[in-house]
Amino acid sequence: MSKRHSNMKARYNPYFILLSLFFIFGCSNTKYLPEGDLLYTGASVTVEDSIIKKKERKALEKELEGLLRPLPTKQILGLRPKLWIYNLAGEPKKEKGFRHWLRTKVGEEPVLFSKVDLDYNASILRNFTENRGYFKTRVSADSTAKNKRVTAEYTVWPKRQYKIKSVKFPEDSTDLGKAIDRTSRRSLLKVGRPYDLDVIKAERERIDARLKEKGFYYFNPDYILAQVDSTKGDYEVNIKLKIKEETPEKATIAYKIDKIVVYPNFILSKDSLKFKQEDVVQYKDFTIIDTADTFKPRVFDRAIYFKKGDFYNRKDHNLTLNRFVNLGTFSFVKNEFRTSDSLKNTLDSYYYLTLLPKKFIRVEVLGKTNSASYTGTEVSVNWNNRNLFRGAELLTVSLFGGADFQLSGQNNGKNIYKLGAETSLTWPRFVSPFNWEGSSEFVPRTRATLRYEYQNRTQLYALNSFKTSFGYLWKENIRKEHQLNVIDVTYVSPNHVTAEYQQDIDEDESLGKVIEKQLIFGPTYSFTYTNTMQKRKKNTFYFNGELDLAGNITGLVSGANAKKGDTIKIFDVPFSQFVKIKADLRHYLKLSKDSELASRIIVGAGFAYGNSTALPTSKQFVVGGTNSIRAFRARTLGPGSYLNTETSNSYLPDQSGDLKLEFNTEYRAKLFSIVRGALFVDAGNIWLLNADPNKPGGEISKDFMNDIAVGAGAGLRFDLSFLVLRTDLAFPLRKPYLPEGERWVVDDINFGSGPWRKENLILNIAIGYPF
Incomplete structure (x- = not known):
């Protein structure tokens, strides 16, 4: 072997490169x-x-x-x-x-x-x-x-760990002593457990929290003394809890609520506490000093949990403050308790509320791109009234417009334009025959919406879409949220269908479903659970479940049966009848302070029956794109092993299905500053419930796992605090539309090949994380 060849081998030997890196980084770091x-x-x-x-x-x-x-x-x-x-x-x-x-x-x-x-x-x-x-x-x-580097070594010689032998709570007969003693059942101090100062501190906090629910407003954890005796027993301690002698008298008293006073027009920069007698409104247990007659008194009745004569408790205290904040009409909420001058052992509660501007306009401009090579923008102008009927209602009137242009790809100028308007009215309560306000810190809401949208896909067709809904949104707590639309109606009508698109329908009948008149009505429900806000947890979860019921009662009553030709129409349009469910489960595994493993599984199914033979196109499932299987362009994958190669159209028709299964796993780590990196694998597909002769291989079968598409890639996330800009570069590992035995394409990967890169590398640019 020549000397030059030997040097070349050494130069590109991975161990040689690694050794060189150690030398470069090491020497330069100490000099x-x-x-x-x-x-x-x-x-x-x-x-x-x-x-x-x-x-x-x-x-x-x-x-x-x-x-x-x-x-x-x-x-x-x-x-x-x-x-x-x-x-x-x-x-x-x-x-x-x-x-x-x-x-x-x-x-x-x-x-x-x-x-x-x-x-x-x-x-x-x-x-x-x-x-x-x-x-x-x-x-x-x-x-x-x-070598100019130093490490520190610490050696610890602990003795045998002391355990708790006994725990005693205050034995005095005062109201405070009895109240503390009643908390002993849930004590954190357990006989036989190791002695731990942090647990003793937590026990004092626990006792204080319980006392705050029993009216002891002025008590605090420092008034509890934990006496520890380690002289009796074999490596054991006796713990005795007692009330400090210097505890002030007011801390030993359980207080009740007397007066409740609300200032809804409090201004920080002015003396807004001055008022005239005619500004004072007495409503139930509340004194409302509303100098501008801004709100109806019942707004405060729903927000304030205290009633006159109730014992003070911290839960109702916090619930009230959170409810005022969640009304969405106040920029500043302050609460103050004072010892009452009129009654002994009572507190007067004062609420100082600073209003947000009642009316405001918000303009939103959005730039976007997707994996189908569309680049576009959306502009919306929103006019808002925060207190329309003096009940903290929110009225929003929006005008919006947008355009999507394909800069490259197969769609050849089939750009998309849309224009529309939406009006919504939100009440901070349940508008229903039932009088239920709930006991959550989050204000339940009722929302009614009315929306119109005109969408024009140039050279192909245009669609007019009308939608109205009426429903409820509520949270049980910070983790659980519900949304129920009692009424949810959508009407879609085609407009300006071109001869080119009509010709494509003759070749592929499924394209005709896109421009069919659609009437969809029925209730929808979604439930969301998440504990991802708990940053210290190693494992956190997010779950969203959706249920969509369309035309079910109407179809059953009318006896509609589209398969037998008994189709029922409303205003000369067949209404849709189906059941659709979808579940989205995500798991986040915290690996370190700056890294995590995020995983997601999506399962969805839709079943049309009665008055329908297939799900409406707008309700079917799709895969591919920036938030799905990123190695395949949006809406082009599936169903099953089907690949559209027979039509002569000059664009990529959307592909959709009745069933969906998707898996995603992504490793995320901070690289430096605002830059985060990711490595990901995506898999999944969609299927049809029934065979379609125009889409061979698209129906579900017992071998459906053979139709799974798999992609992988890497990406960067730029965390700008107000938004996250994401770039993902992905490529397929498995193509379900290839012949059996040839679907895994790992051996074909060749980043040095221009034709391979053009066919397989997909760049996704988006805002926010994919899941």
């Missing part, structure tokens, strides 16, 4: 250090104890390591590229520009050993272990330096 200082690279904690089990010892070591400060410079595969970028950028001459951005936003400054206080960290470890019941713990600290 910029201040004279006499060292680069701090991290610390370790070793727990030395023969009594503690190995598993518990390792868990304790992990907890202790998390307390050490400062944190070392972040590593990626043993390298510190952010520190290398910091050094590469150098000292910027001014506090702006590319060099400043590169050094401060992308790079990361070195953590110097001179900033590490070994003794302080040792004391933190000692205090932590003793607070966990390992009394008289010993801790030593040392360091090891090599």
Whole structure:
């Protein structure tokens, strides 16, 4: 072998490259250090104890390591590229520009050993272990330096952990003492459990929270003393809870509510508490001082949970504040409780409410693109009235328009234009014969909408769409939300169908369903559950279930049977009769502070019967595109193994089905600053319930898993705080429309081939995460 060839092999050997990276990043990271200082690279904690089990010892070591400060410079595969970028950028001459951005936003400054206080960290470890019941713990600290780098090593010698032998609650006969004693059933302090100072603190907070529900407004956790005796027993402690002697008298009293006063026109910058006698309205238990006669009194009756004579409790306190905020008419809500001058052991409650502007106009401009190569924009102008009938109702009148243009691809100028208007009225209550307001902090709402939209797909057809709905929205709590539309009516009528599209219908009858007149009416319901707002949880979930019932009662009463030719029409239009369900389940696995694994499964099914032989096109399922299987263009995949290759049209017709199954998994990690990266795999397809001769292979069968499409890719997300801009580059791994045995196309992947890239690489640009 020639010397040159040998050098070439070494140059492209992965181990050689990795070694070179270590050398480049390593040497350059230490040569910029201040004279006499060292680069701090991290610390370790070793727990030395023969009594503690190995598993518990390792868990304790992990907890202790998390307390050490400062944190070392972040590593990626043993390298510190952010520190290398910091050094590469150098000292910027001014506090702006590319060099400043590169050094401060992308790079990361070195953590110097001179900033590490070994003794302080040792004391933190000692205090932590003793607070966990390992009394008289010993801790030593040392360091090891090599090649201008230094690590810290801490060794902890804990004694045997103390356990709780007994717990006693206050035994005095006062109202406060009895109230505390009644909370003992749910105490966090359990006999036999390890002593833990944090648990004692949490127990005091728990007792205080319970007392706040019983009227003890002025009580706080500091008035509870936990006396710990470790002298009696074998590594055991006796805990006695008592009320401190210096506790003020008012903290020992359970208060009731007396006066409730509301100021709905409170202005921070002015003295808005001045009023005339005619401005005072007495309504039930409330005194309303509304100088501008802004609201009907019943608005406050629905929002305020306190009634005169009720014991104060924190739950009703918070519910009331949240209800005022959720009304959507106030920019500022303040509550104040004062000891009543008229009655002993009572509180007067005052609410100061600052109004948002009653009327306002909002203009929204949206730019968008999708995987079918359409680029477009939408503009909407919304006029709002926040208090239309003096009951905090919201009236919204919207005018909107938009256009989608295909810059490249198969649709050859078949651009889409739309124009429309929508009016909605929302009441902050249930408008129904039943008087139910619920007990949630979220205000239940009733919403009525009326919408018209004109959509023109140039050179093909235009559609007029009318929609009206009336329904309810309510939340049980922050995690559970319901939406029920009692009335949901949609009417679609075609307009200006071109000869070209009519010719395409002659070749593919399914295209005719797009321009059929449609009348859809019936109730719809959706339920959403999510706990993704709980950032500390390792596993979080999101679920949305939808149920759509169209024309069911009407179809049953009329005896409609489209299969036998007994089709019932309303205003000369056959109404749709079907049942459609859809479930969307997402799981988020937190891997670290800056990374997670997100997964989703979607299952949907629609069944037409009675007056219909197929689902309306607008109600069918589709796959592909920016928020679905990203390796395939929007609405072009499926159904089943079908591929549209026979029609002579110059555009891509939408493909839809009665059944849908989709899986997505995405690894997300922060790269630097506002930039996040993702690796993803998508899979799924749609199917027809019944065979269609114009779409061979489109129907569902027992071998439906053979029709699954699979794609993969990578993307970047730019988190701009007010929105997330997403770019995804995807390519197919499995094409269900290819012959059996040839559907996996992993072996065909060739990023260096221009024709392969043109056919297979799909760029998706969108706003927000895909799920």
